[in-house]
Amino acid sequence: MAKFTILGMGGFGLSLAVMLNNFGHNVTVWSAFQSEVDDIKRDGENKQKLPGVKISDEIQLTVDMSSVSDAEIVIFGIPTKKLREVAQKAAPYLRPETVVVNTGKGLEEGTLKRMSEVLEEELPNNPIVVLSGPSHAEEVALGMPTTVVAASKDNKYSDYVQSVMSNSTFRVYINDDLVGCELGGSLKNVIALCAGICDGMGFGDNTKAALMTRGITEIARLGVALGGKKETFAGLTGIGDLIVTCTSMHSRNRRAGILIGKGMSPESAVEQVGTVEGYICTKAAYELAKKVGVDMPITEQCNNVLFNGLSAKTALNNLMARPKRHEAETVWVE
Numbered sequence: 001m002a003k004f005t006i007l008g009m010g011g012f013g014l015s016l017a018v019m020l021n022n023f024g025h026n027v028t029v030w031s032a033f034q035s036e037v038d039d040i041k042r043d044g045e046n047k048q049k050l051p052g053v054k055i056s057d058e059i060q061l062t063v064d065m066s067s068v069s070d071a072e073i074v075i076f077g078i079p080t081k082k083l084r085e086v087a088q089k090a091a092p093y094l095r096p097e098t099v100v101v102n103t104g105k106g107l108e109e110g111t112l113k114r115m116s117e118v119l120e121e122e123l124p125n126n127p128i129v130v131l132s133g134p135s136h137a138e139e140v141a142l143g144m145p146t147t148v149v150a151a152s153k154d155n156k157y158s159d160y161v162q163s164v165m166s167n168s169t170f171r172v173y174i175n176d177d178l179v180g181c182e183l184g185g186s187l188k189n190v191i192a193l194c195a196g197i198c199d200g201m202g203f204g205d206n207t208k209a210a211l212m213t214r215g216i217t218e219i220a221r222l223g224v225a226l227g228g229k230k231e232t233f234a235g236l237t238g239i240g241d242l243i244v245t246c247t248s249m250h251s252r253n254r255r256a257g258i259l260i261g262k263g264m265s266p267e268s269a270v271e272q273v274g275t276v277e278g279y280i281c282t283k284a285a286y287e288l289a290k291k292v293g294v295d296m297p298i299t300e301q302c303n304n305v306l307f308n309g310l311s312a313k314t315a316l317n318n319l320m321a322r323p324k325r326h327e328a329e330t331v332w333v334e
């Protein structure tokens with residue numbers, strides 16, 4: 001059994017804490033906010049972020065960052081825009097042999113870096129593993145069968161995470177395509193926002209299937225240009241995560257999209273829903289695509305809706321009116 005410290009007392013951090021505690025691991029969860037600790041101690045659950053899931057007394061809750069110092073594995077369950085800040089706080093306490101696992105999905109605003117790149121910069125002495133795949137917190141916490149992928153630059157560490165974190169409810173695969181796994185997990189949130197927008201506008205299954213299929217195509221196109229392997233995008237961290245995010249009401253990206261599709265401003269929708277990783281990621285993905293010269297029409301239109309005042313209706317018309325193409329003009333074909 002391993003000693004885990006999980007950073008972040010939100011939905012995903014707590015769901016992993018519950019799952020790991022159920023399988024006998026020693027789990028501490030850290031929050032930057034004393035109020036989060038107090039609320040869970042009082043209510044026995046995080047009513048706002050993971051309602052209805054009891055947080056066992058065996059799980060230690062703390063605001064003391066030195067709790068990372070005796071952990072074998074430290075898991076970051078922090079929204080991506082705060083990841084660098086929290087990594088800087090953790091750095092002085094981390095032992096170099098501690099394996100760091102990131103679960104946040106997104107790209108850093110401005111630098112356009114993947115989260116493992118951010119962690120490598122802030123924690124240069126620690127091995128970094130990315131855990132990604134179709135894994136709604138609400139279902140992980142209830143022990144519903146879930147599959148994810150551990151990826152790292154050195155397979156030794158993803159093997160280690162796989163061996164320690166796998167159990168009868170949580171099956172961990174490994175993949176040596178760190179870039180592809182991270183980009184699939186991050187960019188699917190852009191398409192989930194669009195899927196929500198189409199739901200909010202009253203469109204149906206045809207539209208969503210089109211978005212998901214053409215969405216994974218453009219995600220893979222960017223991913224391959226940045227060094228990912230095309231087959232990764234057909235796996236759990238690509239199409240797998242895209243399916244779960246575009247079709248579920250657990251997805252905050254999709255829920256924010258629905259509000260936008262019904263006419264709410266993007267800023268208000270994001271404020272109402274909370275952690276909507278696809279919002280910043282849309283802008284970052286659009287900038288990244290421009291930088292490397294990759295065509296991402298859905299991401300481009302989404303960026304215009306979110307940040308340039310374009311109506312969702314016009315964005316959709318623009319996509320439908322694009323020059324006619326062969327479907328197979330994609331990375332899926334050699």
Ligand SMILES: NC(=O)c1ccc[n+]([C@@H]2O[C@H](COP(=O)([O-])OP(=O)(O)OC[C@H]3O[C@@H](n4cnc5c(N)ncnc54)[C@H](O)[C@@H]3O)[C@@H](O)[C@H]2O)c1
Pocket residue numbers: 007008009010011012013030031032033036049077078079080082086103104105106135136137138274275277
């Ligand atoms: N919720 C899921 O089902 C799920 C699944 C897989 C991956 N993820 C990813 O995990 C990350 C976290 O998601 P979540 O659902 O747990 O988010 P959340 O909004 O439920 O919780 C985030 C937690 O991060 C911490 N936090 C927030 N702002 C902070 C700050 N300024 N400084 C320090 N700590 C801060 C808080 O403890 C907060 O509760 C996201 O990147 C998300 O994409 C979520």
